[in-house]
Amino acid sequence: xxxxxxxxxxxxxxxxxxxxxxxxxxxxxxxxxxxxxxxxxxxxxxxxxxxxxxxxxxxxxxxxxxxxxxxxxxxxxxxxxxxxxxxxxxxxxxxxxxxxxxxxxxxxxxxxxxxxxxxxxxxxxxxxxxxxxxxxxxxxxxxxxxxxxxxxxxxxxxx
Amino acid sequence: xxxxxxxxxxxxxxxxxxxxxxxxxxxxxxxxxxxxxxxxxxxxxxxxxxxxxxxxxxxxxxxxxxxxxxxxxxxxxxxxxxxxxxxxxxxxxxxxxxxxxxxxxxxxxxxxxxxxxxxxxxxxxxxxxxxxxxxxxxxxxxxxxxxxxxxxxxxxxxxxxxxxxxxxxxxxxxxxxxxxxxxxxxxxxxxxxxxxxxxxxxxxxxxxxxxxxxxxxxxxxxxxxxxxxxxxxxxxxxxxxxxxxxxxxxxxxxxxxxxxxxxxxxxxxxxxxxxxxxxxxxxxxxxxxxxxxxxxxxxxxxxxxxxxxxxxxxxxxxxxxxxxxxxxxxxxxxxxxxxxxxxxxxxxxxxxxxxxxxxxxxxxxxxxxxxxxxxxxxxxxxxxxxxxxx
Ligand SMILES: Cc1cc2nc3c(=O)[nH]c(=O)nc-3n(C[C@H](O)[C@H](O)[C@H](O)COP(=O)(O)O)c2cc1C
Ligand code: SF4
Ligand code: FES
Numbered sequence: 248x249x250x251x252x253x254x255x256x257x258x259x260x261x262x263x264x265x266x267x268x269x270x271x272x273x274x275x276x277x278x279x280x281x282x283x284x285x286x287x288x289x290x291x292x293x294x295x296x297x298x299x300x301x302x303x304x305x306x307x308x309x310x311x312x313x314x315x316x317x318x319x320x321x322x323x324x325x326x327x328x329x330x331x332x333x334x335x336x337x338x339x340x341x342x343x344x345x346x347x348x349x350x351x352x353x354x355x356x357x358x359x360x361x362x363x364x365x366x367x368x369x370x371x372x373x374x375x376x377x378x379x380x381x382x383x384x385x386x387x388x389x390x391x392x393x394x395x396x397x398x399x400x401x402x403x404x405x406x
Numbered sequence: 407x408x409x410x411x412x413x414x415x416x417x418x419x420x421x422x423x424x425x426x427x428x429x430x431x432x433x434x435x436x437x438x439x440x441x442x443x444x445x446x447x448x449x450x451x452x453x454x455x456x457x458x459x460x461x462x463x464x465x466x467x468x469x470x471x472x473x474x475x476x477x478x479x480x481x482x483x484x485x486x487x488x489x490x491x492x493x494x495x496x497x498x499x500x501x502x503x504x505x506x507x508x509x510x511x512x513x514x515x516x517x518x519x520x521x522x523x524x525x526x527x528x529x530x531x532x533x534x535x536x537x538x539x540x541x542x543x544x545x546x547x548x549x550x551x552x553x554x555x556x557x558x559x560x561x562x563x564x565x566x567x568x569x570x571x572x573x574x575x576x577x578x579x580x581x582x583x584x585x586x587x588x589x590x591x592x593x594x595x596x597x598x599x600x601x602x603x604x605x606x607x608x609x610x611x612x613x614x615x616x617x618x619x620x621x622x623x624x625x626x627x628x629x630x631x632x633x634x635x636x637x638x639x640x641x642x643x644x645x646x647x648x649x650x651x652x653x654x655x656x657x658x659x660x661x662x663x664x665x666x667x668x669x670x671x672x673x674x675x676x677x678x679x680x681x682x683x684x685x686x687x688x689x690x691x692x693x694x695x696x697x698x699x700x701x702x703x704x705x706x707x708x709x710x711x712x713x714x715x716x717x718x719x720x721x722x723x724x725x726x727x728x729x730x731x732x733x734x735x736x737x738x739x740x741x742x743x744x745x746x747x748x749x750x751x752x753x754x755x756x757x758x759x760x761x762x763x764x765x766x767x768x769x770x771x772x773x774x775x776x777x778x779x780x781x782x783x784x785x786x787x788x789x790x791x792x793x794x795x796x
Contacts, residue, residue, distance in 0.1 A: 331715075
């Protein structure tokens with residue numbers, strides 16, 4: 248990272264610490280905001296958060312790696328997460344999985360070479376009455392069909 | 407997203423002004439009303455809400471907290487999503503009433519990260535409540551102050567367990583604590599804390615508005631009131647249904663348009679499998695209690711594949727803190743794979759079931775204690791079918 252980038256990051260974390268308070272209980276909301284802005288929580292970010300909250304960096308790492316929605320390595324611009332739990336499974340999530348892989352040319356667990364898309368599975372999203380369901384970043388899509396998946400991806404590709 | 411059948415408790419016309427009514431009462435009278443109503447926790451464990459509130463009220467402390475558990479991670483459960491979108495105000499009012507009753511001035515909603523798309527509307531409702539004097543300082547002129555903050559989870563099922571939830575709020579890994587002490591005594595930051603499910607809290611203002619007698623006239627002796635049930639799987643009309651306690655599973659799935667039923671999973675992955683022959687059993691604390699998930703399987707379904715899905719869920723969601731759960735769930739999942747490959751002897755299957763029974767007593771928290779339920783009940787009812795197929 249460039250020094251200027253680190254400075255911006257530090258400023259950003261400082262303002263989050265100001266917003267949520269300098270206590271340990273602010274850790275998760277701060278990590279969540281950094282995750283949204285940068286798509287991941289880098290080593291530098293972890294160190295800066297630890298310094299400003301006055302806790303050990305290992306603690307920050309331990310918390311970050313515990314939660315499946317937080318990651319320490321860079322992710323794609325669009326993280327596509329398909330629910331693989333039972334009700335979506337019964338409504339043919341496998342068909343949706345194949346459609347996603349075909350359209351994006353990547354497999355589950357992979358990131359596209361332009362770092363635009365990643366494909367992963369996720370546990371029940373609470374949309375079981377409208378399965379199959381998936382998240383793209385924080386947005387939920389339900390009642391998926393292979394055709395609908397293509398339409399959704401087309402919309403994103405246009406952006 | 408409406409309730410699909412005829413609602414009983416969760417109707418807008420029942421809501422009235424429960425908050426105003428509650429603030430006109432003395433805190434102690436609210437505690438008694440909630441206790442006399444027989445309202446039990448809707449999140450799964452079914453602890454009497456009145457007793458929990460009384461414990462927190464009796465605890466001596468200058469700070470107390472109310473937490474609304476909106477982590478709703480149990481597979482097949484989505485009824486809190488309905489309440490958080492359609493009865494948002496009642497959920498918040500329930501928290502405020504709880505705060506008033508126990509002497510807390512701050513509340514948290516712990517909303518699962520998967521529901522983060524709902525947060526803007528929830529914040530807007532909080533703002534409206536503030537603007538109309540129903541949150542903040544001196545609520546409705548009563549002299550009582552209460553604030554609510556929404557916090558997001560980050561994709562961990564175990565954080566629905568109340569002590570893990572508190573760890574998470576405190577900025578830690580969501581690992582369950584030893585209990586006792588219970589949160590009512592030693593909760594958020596060590597202060598007395600009531601943790602209640604969304605549905606439990608949303609029921610309170612309605613119960614106060616309509617009265618205890620009205621509420622106790624619904625349901626059964628030990629299960630007062632109604633339960634929201636999320637129905638999914640092989641049905642024509644999946645969605646949320648409101649039933650008085652004591653309603654049979656058959657009645658519920660018929661409402662949802664189930665046909666050719668093989669089995670029903672009640673209570674999600676951590677619940678139990680009920681075969682077709684036992685559908686006359688009813689939803690209540692006396693018979694089959696549940697947090698509110700019903701998943702229907704028709705005769706085309708392979709119960710072993712269903713079990714595999716559940717066991718995969720638990721191996722991924724176990725926090726790994728204690729051995730019975732971390733290793734046990736892995737062994738049960740491996741057992742499922744062995745059966746699929748035709749390599750599991752009946753002798754070994756018996757050992758796995760007894761391992762499951764050990765996990766039920768030896769695991770540290772409810773996740774590990776309930777994770778073998780589906781293995782045990784599916785093998786009990788469909789073991790022969792599975793072993794003769796594979
Ligand atoms: C693994 C696990 C997950 C849980 N998830 C939830 C949940 O998502 N929502 C909930 O209200 N209770 C959940 N519970 C139950 C809570 O620990 C607690 O009993 C409940 O929030 C108390 O509220 P109630 O008495 O109003 O039901 C879970 C328990 C366990 C063991
Ligand atoms: S039972 Fe499972 S989830 Fe609960 S503390 Fe033990 S390892 Fe963690
Ligand atoms: S099982 Fe997929 S959203 Fe619940």
